[in-house]
Amino acid sequence: MTETSLFEPFALGDLTLANRIVMAPLTRNRADAGFVPGALAAEYYSQRASAGLLISEASQISQQGQGYQDTPGIYTRAQIEGWRKVTDAVHGKGGRIFLQLWHVGRISHVDLQENGGAPVAPSAIRAEGKTFVNNAFTDVSMPRALDLDEIPGIVGDFRQAAANAIAAGFDGVEIHGANGYLLDQFAKDGANTRTDAYGGSIENRARLMLEVAAAVADEIGAGRTGIRISPVSPANGITTSDPQAQFDHIVDRLDALGLVYLHVVEGATGGPRDIAPFDYGSLRRRFRNAYIANNGYDLALATSSLAEGKADLFAFGRPFISNPDLVERLKSGAPLAEIDRATLYGGGAAGYTDYPTLADASGS
Numbered sequence: 001m002t003e004t005s006l007f008e009p010f011a012l013g014d015l016t017l018a019n020r021i022v023m024a025p026l027t028r029n030r031a032d033a034g035f036v037p038g039a040l041a042a043e044y045y046s047q048r049a050s051a052g053l054l055i056s057e058a059s060q061i062s063q064q065g066q067g068y069q070d071t072p073g074i075y076t077r078a079q080i081e082g083w084r085k086v087t088d089a090v091h092g093k094g095g096r097i098f099l100q101l102w103h104v105g106r107i108s109h110v111d112l113q114e115n116g117g118a119p120v121a122p123s124a125i126r127a128e129g130k131t132f133v134n135n136a137f138t139d140v141s142m143p144r145a146l147d148l149d150e151i152p153g154i155v156g157d158f159r160q161a162a163a164n165a166i167a168a169g170f171d172g173v174e175i176h177g178a179n180g181y182l183l184d185q186f187a188k189d190g191a192n193t194r195t196d197a198y199g200g201s202i203e204n205r206a207r208l209m210l211e212v213a214a215a216v217a218d219e220i221g222a223g224r225t226g227i228r229i230s231p232v233s234p235a236n237g238i239t240t241s242d243p244q245a246q247f248d249h250i251v252d253r254l255d256a257l258g259l260v261y262l263h264v265v266e267g268a269t270g271g272p273r274d275i276a277p278f279d280y281g282s283l284r285r286r287f288r289n290a291y292i293a294n295n296g297y298d299l300a301l302a303t304s305s306l307a308e309g310k311a312d313l314f315a316f317g318r319p320f321i322s323n324p325d326l327v328e329r330l331k332s333g334a335p336l337a338e339i340d341r342a343t344l345y346g347g348g349a350a351g352y353t354d355y356p357t358l359a360d361a362s363g364s
Contacts, residue, residue, distance in 0.1 A: 005306055006299070007331050010052060010313065012290055013223035013260040015096055015171060017052035017313075020306065021327050022263075022292055024317035025055045025100040025174070025228075029132065029346040031072040035060070036082035041072070042089040043353045047324035049095030052313065055174050055263075056086075058102035061161035064120060065182070066112050067104030067140075068132045070346060074099060074161045080168045087169030098172045098226060099165040101158055101216070105182030106143035106191070107236045109133045118144040122185050122192040122199065122208075128237035129180070132345060148196055151208065154182070159215040162225070172224035172260065175212055179269050180236025183209040184229075187246060190239030202242065206250045213257055222258040226292075230265035231283075232276040243278060251286045261290040263315065269295065270317070284310060299330050325357040334358055 010017045032038040045054055059074045060066040066073070073079045083099065090097045106121035109131050113119060121143035130137045146154070158175065165173045177183040185191040186208040192199050198207050209227075217225045231247040232240075240246060254262060266280050267273035273296050284291050293302075293311035302314040320326050322339040329336055343351020 006302055006314070007327070010290075012053065012096075012313075013172075017096055018050070018094070019052040019327060020313045021052050021302075021330070022313050022315040023048055023051040023054045023320045023326075024294055024315040025057050025176075026317055026321060027057050027068065027071060027345070028352060029068060029070040030348070030352060031070045032082070034076065034078050035066070035071065035073040036076075036078050037072045037086055038082060039085070040349060040353055041082070042085045045086050045097065046089035046093050046095070047353065047357075048320055048326070049090045049093035049097075050325060050327045051095065051320070052327075054090060054095055054097040055315070056097060056099045056170075058100045058176055059083075059161075060102050060104070061157045062103070063112075063114055065103035065157070067108040067119070067181075069112070069134070071102075074101065074164045074168070075157070080164050083165070083168035083170070091169070096171045098174050099168070099170045100174045100176050100228070101161050101165070102176045103154065103157070103182040105185045107131060107140055107181060108143075109138060110141045113141075118142060120144060120146045120150070121182070122146065122194055125191055125193070127180065127191070135346075145194070148198075151198065154208070155211050155215050158212045159219045162216040162220045166220050166224070172226065173216060173220065174263060175209075175216060175225070175227040177209050177212075178228045178230035178235075178263075178265050179233060180238035183212060184238055187250065188238050188240035189242070202246050202249050205246065206253065209250060210253050210257075213254055213259060217257050217259060223260050225257075225259050226261035226263055226290075227254060227259055228263040228265070228294075230269055232267065232278050233265050233269040233271075234275070235269040243276070244282070248282055248286065251283045255287045255289075259289065261292055261313070262287045263292040263294060266293060266295045281310070321351075322355050324355055325359075328358060332358075
């Protein structure tokens with residue numbers, strides 16, 4: 001298999017992707033008032049539409065699900081209309097785009113919650129981590145444990161958010177089950193000490209993630225539903241004692257639902273790939289549909305992994321921020337532009353929509 005295989009079309013469910021390169025979800029904190037994606041977001045995503053698949057920045061399914069300032073939502077009419085401008089712009093460039101559905105759980109702050117309430121979590125265990133609120137990085141707030149009778153409402157919020165995403169013109173959705181956010185918190189025993197049907201055993205801790213996946217797939221179709229997981233990532237202070245057994249079980253059940261893809265953060269999110277022992281091949285073998293590999297991939301690693309059959313699609317994150325034409329640069333062997341870390345979170349066009357393409361740089 002040659003290097004150009006990364007740049008050949010791929011069938012993802014009923015969609016045909018132009019190539020096997022995926023733009024990973026990237027939080028940029030630039031939503032307008034009401035947590036509505038604005039005109040800059042439409043420009044930003046359309047600039048990157050040459051990716052085989054764009055996965056949007058994480059978007060909260062409710063006010064309760066928000067953990068950072070100026071992140072977009074998908075629960076109001078105005079948010080749906082804002083996202084529609086984004087999807088129209090991407091589709092106008094021939095691109096495909098999924099929306100990432102997000103509930104942060106305990107990774108939030110009282111200033112973002114209704115009436116200053118505590119964030120919610122599987123258990124009242126405060127995370128070791130910070131959030132970005134009031135224009136500063138701040139310790140997350142102490143959460144409260146969700147009552148058993150509140151959990152169906154969480155599932156319902158994910159279901160409605162998926163329907164809203166389709167109404168906004170997205171080609172599908174990605175459920176955010178990774179990086180120490182709510183669904184990951186339930187799955188991992190470092191954050192979940194419940195003694196009811198959602199805690200204790202592997203099966204119980206997996207329950208909420210699987211209920212959400214089933215509800216979303218029922219609402220919009222399994223062929224338009226993907227999910228992201230991070231079995232061993234310590235992101236946002238999350239820990240677990242049994243990642244292999246836990247995620248083998250989860251992936252078996254996700255496969256049974258027929259989800260269109262499994263997006264796996266291999267290793268520590270944005271960090272070492274070998275942070276903890278884990279057999280990602282086990283997940284690959286258990287899941288019949290597309291496997292998206294994520295974390296630390298460059299052209300060489302993606303090419304060799306594809307040749308070895310380790311994954312079908314490869315997610316690139318921060319390189320897409322500073323290289324809107326990343327696919328063309330990888331294909332041609334052109335150098336990659338460096339990222340301006342000072343403009344990653346918040347602000348306006350600077351460091352968002354003003355990175356030049358190769359064509360821009362050459363003046364053509």
